[in-house]
Amino acid sequence: MNQWEQSINKLEQHMPKSLYEDIQILLQEISQVVDVSFSSLWLCSQNMARLQCYQLLTSDGNTLSNNLCISSNMAPGFFQEMEETSFLEISSEESTHPFRTILESSLHHHVSTIFVHILRRRGVILGVIASSKKTTCHPLNWTKEEKLTVGYIGKLATLSFWHHHQKEVKRQLIQKERRLETLTKNMSDLITEVSLDLRILQTTPSSSDMLGYPPEERLGRSIFEFVHPKDQQSLKDTLQRILLEGAEITNTYRVLNSSGEYVYLESIGRRNIESSGKVVSIIFTSRNVTERVLVNQKLNKSYLEAKKNIYGFINTLGSIVEARDPYTAGHQQNVASLAKAIGKKMGLKQKELEGLELAALVHDIGKIYIPTEILCKPGKIMPIEYKMIQEHACHGKKLLESVSSTWPLATIVSQHHERIDGSGYPLGLANKDLLIESKIVAVADVFDAMASHRPYRPALGTEKALEELISKANIIYDKEVVDALVSVVTKDCITIEQDDLSMIKPLSTAVSYG
Structure with missing residues (x-):
């Protein structure tokens, strides 16, 4: 067994230790078979942008700083050569070679030909082993056997890197599994x-x-x-x-x-x-989420009970108005049914539809403050009497402000005679200040009033009512609401939706839609 084979066997017996110790043994072994002034191992970055010195061992056994680094910007040709070959030599004549310059600056003396062996695994460059013979050596050029020795040691270095990399990956995986196990046990x-x-x-x-x-x-x-x-x-x-x-x-x-x-x-x-x-x-x-679901079920039950109670209360208020004004019997129910149908057509949410329907059911509640003889007067209404009738919107607001509700009932009722151009009453509010529910009730109210019999005039009919609203759309009535009304009256069948909690009466037969 020759000297080089003995060295390889010795190295294989000693590995693996720590990565640093492995590399140190490998570099020392190079000096045992080749009379070198130094031997070093450099690691390559993943993007082949630089070489970083991992360990540099001099012939007298000293280890120099591993802060040495050479970038691809400093020596683009050098990095290109590494990709194209398995080893290369930097001769003494290449005195300005960046790799030589860095090494000589660190060692503080001139070095002979630098032999660079490229370390690869599966085609990927991991780094290089770089060594140089002492200037007193003869011959100074690297022999084939010496190059093979460095090549063998390079393979062992590559295996060492891989082994320690796998150990680190396994260690991290075990740690990850333990953390995951702890997490799953405690989650x-x-x-x-x-x-x-x-x-x-x-x-x-x-x-x-x-x-x-x-x-x-x-x-x-x-x-x-x-x-x-x-x-x-x-x-x-x-x-x-x-x-x-x-x-x-x-x-x-x-x-x-x-x-x-x-x-x-x-x-x-x-x-x-x-x-x-x-x-x-x-x-x-x-x-x-059992506790949350049960709480929500109780809240929903309470809400439905409250909703049932308020529907009953609202219907009672509506009945009071209609009892005092038989000519408008069924008017509020008609307006509620029609307003809800318009709201659905416009895409209002369920909660908004509920509030809209309730407000429409009592939109004339303020009329309980208006004398019956004025409400039921068959002849022409005097200006002062009309002024009194107009006040029903404010009276209705005051009545409903005392009702605890999640819906803006009082506001809708107070605004159902307002118009988008500000010409309505009682406050002369314009478009941007009006709730969409108020605009809907306003249109439904006008339609039903015109289509129905009034004490002071006969019913004008559905067509006349539609003509009036269409002609005033975008002037005093919201156009989107009027469009929805037209679609509902001409295409849809309007009925009150009866559910197990609804206290609303069926749509009056006083008006026929379609």
């Missing part, structure tokens, strides 16, 4: 992986706290074993959307716990996709 949310045939593949330990089942007890079972029968279709639809659309979708449903009781879970589901792009499972992140 309150439940994470469940479900197969494409909807069986539970794995679940976090929080299954015990949330549902009372140890994680292993649920594995392999269909998720629908635990889901309330009435919620299964909704969950199936959610799963289908997750798989087809790839969206993250939230769903709330009831799940059976180990005590035989149902709890509400709110789950966010998403697809689990492999690097190949194949969907392999569905991941659910769930939390127990």
